[in-house]
Amino acid sequence: MKHASFIAVEGPIGAGKTTLTTMLAAELGLPVIKEIVEENPFLGKFYQNMDDWSFQLEMFFLCNRYKQLEDTVLEYIDKGKAVISDYHIYKNLIFGERTLKGTKRDKYREIYHVLTDDLPKPNIILYIRADLDTLLTRIAKRGRSFEAEMDNAYLQQLIEDYDSAMASLAVTEPNTVILAIDGNQFDFVENPQHFAEIASQVKELLT
Incomplete structure (x- = not known):
């Protein structure tokens, strides 16, 4: 690798971000950063x-x-080591803009920028895009009890929000490569060839 790369895997709930991140980390020999999800005490509520x-x-x-990510800077990026994460910090704005309102949303935006503006940004984003039926199937398969309460309309809106966010990042972060993956057609868990194609594209970006 000519330089340290920061890879982020993104997509709406149920897209398979953590699964793909784990598989790629093993294939490429990269350290992996996984977001805390189920440990959030407020999810069910x-x-x-x-x-x-x-x-x-x-x-x-947030x-x-x-x-x-602050620890990632110290441990990997600043030392010239590539790393892969199953999220981009920008997802906080995607969700915050959708779930928060009024003064709470304004306060959250301010806090977000104070905390994140000087954090490293991924130079490679793998964006898994899938339609509602595909996401619902995958969500049901992993069986998280708190996700059973989720409104389908909320999930559909997140799909649209993610599309808009990736289009925005393509403009605001022009040095970032965004590799779109069709989650409806690519089953990287059950089909080894599908995963091999994704891994091959990532390897090309890293050389």
């Missing part, structure tokens, strides 16, 4: 009542991801 628990939920995620 959030899916039952989004308005009451959205700020607590989003702040927990602070934990900030800490993870």
Whole structure:
């Protein structure tokens, strides 16, 4: 590798981000950064009542991801080592803009920028895009109890929000390569050839 790369795997809930990240980390011999999800104590309450628990939920995620990426700078990026993560810190704005309202959203935006503006940004994003039926199938398969409460309309809106966010990042972060993966057609878990194609494309970007 000519330089240290920071790879982020992104996509809406159920896209397979962590699975693909883990597989690629093993294939490429890279350290992996995984976001904390189930450890968030507000998740179950959030899916039952989004308005009451959205700020607590989003702040927990933001602070934990900030800490993870701050450590990543010290441990990997600043030492010239490539690393792969199953999220981009920008996802906090994707979710925050959707779940927060009024002054809480304004406060969250301010805190987000204070914490993240000087963090390293991925120079490679693997964006797994899938339609609602595909995401629902994968969510049901992994069987997280708190996700059973999720509104399908919320998930559909996230799909659209992610499309908009990736289009925005393509403009605001022009040095970042965004590799789109069709999650409806590519089953990188069950089909080794599909995974091999994705891994091959990533290897090309790293050379």
